[in-house]
Amino acid sequence: MCSRQLQIRSLADSALPVHCLSKTVRPIATWESRRLALSTAPHRSQATAAGNFVLRRHLPHGPLPSLGRDMASTCEVPTKARGGKFSQWVSKQVVDEQVPSISPSTPPALYPSDEPMQKEPLALKPMAEDEEEAFRQYMDKIGENRDGTSAGFNRKAFPWFTPKEPAKAPTVSAEVLEAAMEFKPKPRTSPKLWEVDSEGEEVPLCPRCSLPVGEFAYQGREGKQTCVHTECMAQVMSQEAQREEDARVKRENVKKEKNRREYDIGWRMDSVPKSAQWAERMGCKPAPQGLCCLVLDEASRTVKVAATAEPSAAVNLEYLLLALKVRKTASREPLFSLDPVDPQNLEKTPQKKVYEPSWLAGTSVGDVMFQADYFLKELALGEYDMPVVGMLSVFDWSEMKDKDKSWAGREWYVVKKAEIRMAEDNTLIPHVKMGVEAREQVVTKKGLEDAPVTLPHHPLKKFADAFTRNFDLIAERKSVVFHLRELAKASAMAKYLIDSKARLDPTWYVLADEIVKSTEPEAYPQIPQLWNMRGNSRIKLKEGRLVDMVTGGQSNLQAIYGGVEFGLDRFELAQRHALQGQKPSVPGVQLAQSGRPMFMPQRFQLGQRPEMPQGVDLNLDKFSLSTEERFAGRLPPCSGGVGSLEAKTVLGRAFLQALQQKSFAVKPEDQSLLLNIFKVPQCDRVEEGDAFIPPDPNLEYLTKVRSLVGEEKTLRERRKQRFSDKSFAVANPGLDFPRSWTPRFQVELEGRVSQTAPTKFGLKKLEVDEAFKRGLLENVLPAAAPEFNQVTEDGIVFRIYKIGSLEVRTMQEADEPEAIAVVFSSGTASWEGKAVDSEDVLRDRLVKCKVYVEAMEQESQLHLAKDARTGCNFYIVLETEKKNRIVTEALGAGALSWVQNPHNLEDRNSLAKLLFTADCKDEVYARDVKQFQRTLVLPPSAGLRKHYAKAVYKFVSGRSFRGKWGGKLRRFAPPPQGGNLGLAALGRSSDFLNVMWLARKSSNKADLLKPKTPAYY
């Protein structure tokens, strides 16, 4: 570990370079836009799993990342002011260093990891004064406009989220609070299966919900004699399907994990080559401790390696040497692609890694291309949580938009822009902007061919666009993407050096040959395919029966291919003249003789090239021409020679240390920016240890990243607001939340999935004081099981608890205690609709009568102490000839309700159970029922609601409930369990499956179970 190699140096031998001169940068080469293609190869995505597969290899394996933690536990003194306070900080560390071992109490975990942390006592070197100084100088540059680019960031400003003014919430009644505080989770006793109602009728109860069961039931999993509501059975099946799916995902993840281990798939931080070993041999002695850059000598047209503390100027020397060799010998950029071994059998064939040139196999350059490509593919398939809050995978998009459509396509890494800038001291600064592009693949006679994705809503394009938009933030967080960008920088530099005919030391090529010669042959030239699959199904209910279960996986035909190709060739002419330019007449703007900026690519020149690059789209229209402002840069000197501060310090170490302490000694907004980029669970770059390269402090770059982080923050706020609103529906959390929150197994009632069903009815937000919150958090919630419990990409846990009549929603941020977001009390459900009777409806003839039962949370809570019975409410839905629907029920006080076409009927029905259905007698009209209501005398008993339902039912249909409770005559066998639901079958990668079963009639011996077709069906 480098921290151990670090030596304390006295200030005396650090010659500080002067940094304050700001002069103009000359970009000496610039070329614009295009596809730095990272193509990937056909592989078959077979369908998907829930997407929580964790990339183990990205997690720390050894004590390496413990650096930050250990540092943190010893250095508690925060740096306060910008500059000046570092000496205190250091002296504190020095004192702490004398403490022999680190207190084992709380090493704050930087990122979640299941792996046992190796707590190796690490004798910390205090940060050398040089290092402090270098770090302070770096931090001073944060947000500085150093390259003269326009500070105004032209992305549309993201809308800041402004929460609505909360309505004044009612104060909670003492009674409700008391009930909540006394809430005890129900003891797990075997549920009561029967009860005798007030009229002496024996009524079976559903073991799932303890409500009475009507004329139709399924045999419960609890035993042959149990009857379960159709609605409850649908829940049972959906849970079983989910369990089956979870088990399948688990099995597949084990397989994938095995593949990763076996075939060495997964990025390792230690695979990034260190520049120091090459720097000396490239003529920079002694090798810089930190970052290396190239400095041009314009007179001799030679370049030399120097040290730098400017992240944007940093070049990975091994990447550079290899890229130079590729360019010199093959006149191209490194290319990688993952191709099917047998293109005729895409489904089963393994994939082979293809490198151009082939000697790249096994080198660091080959590795970073392969791993970055594979990572992109895995992300696209939804294997991991997204690196940026709110991003969706290709599968997520496809699930929402066109689940049943099949397509195949590629995701490419592209270079949007590449140029070489030059600082005042002739330091060469490679500047690239990258993104991802989508191409659909269509089957032609010749095989799969690329076609541009034109549909803006194509899942591939949606994903590619989001990746591109967030590219820089992803690169800062994900080590493998960061280093791919470093490779692109090195390749652009190599191309520039060759094309500009810079005189390179021939030993550089010898070094490259040496690297290649010492490279072990690639251990796994072929790897198994990556696949993914998601189970989705809908359990359909119609007229109180389970009709079928439609099970679908995300079609295997949605395949994602890819690869890596640095198509920098198309930029070639752009910088051909780069170094042949004379001294600029105007600083910062190099003008050709014509007076135009000289790095404009010119159409005819490209055509003159004999060797047109293959497989590269030379769409010249995409070359947007450079404008002057790109040349008008200001970048102070940024290289340092032997003995300079740059050469002696490791910036990354100091940066991670400050990160760990959450103290960067910068303006609060910059501090919060840095924490929000790096100190989040999605970030694995902190595991890079001393090799960590801090972000480019330049204003333009930071502004862009700041804007992306701002969008994340906005979304985070919106999530909190949405979650705290009573309209938040568990069955459909919405686009703001991770897609995985939307249940994949849903119940479809009468042809409709209720997406808006509330968790409880009549929710009213309560104003609760701190003492009550504390009471809930300390005494009630720990014993309660949340009914909803989900985690976001950034590690915030959202939970919903139902505590009697209360609904408590909480949020918990990483490393923070759980906090109450909102408390609701639920009331009695009410019908939302016109209370006014429409005369037209009253003249309607009635055709059907349905009796529903629903639980009454509020009352059940209040009655709980006296009577263990669950309170329930009965209501009747009358359907008229003209498709009007009337709801009538007896209310608590004995009043009778009558509501026509309430708009929340479906939502409320989705939480109730259908007990009885009957056709109405001939010539019964709505007004007759209304008349009947007036004449009806109800007993003032607890059974009032039921009594009213019975009376109306009998009045309209001539039938009675008597003898029908429990579906004694018509009990259907449960649907076949496990295996037959189609999910198992999805493990094969056959076409989209549509599996259906029908509730089958049981042929059991017991008379009771013998099915009879209902007369009215």
Ligand SMILES: [Zn+2]
């Ligand atoms: Zn039930």
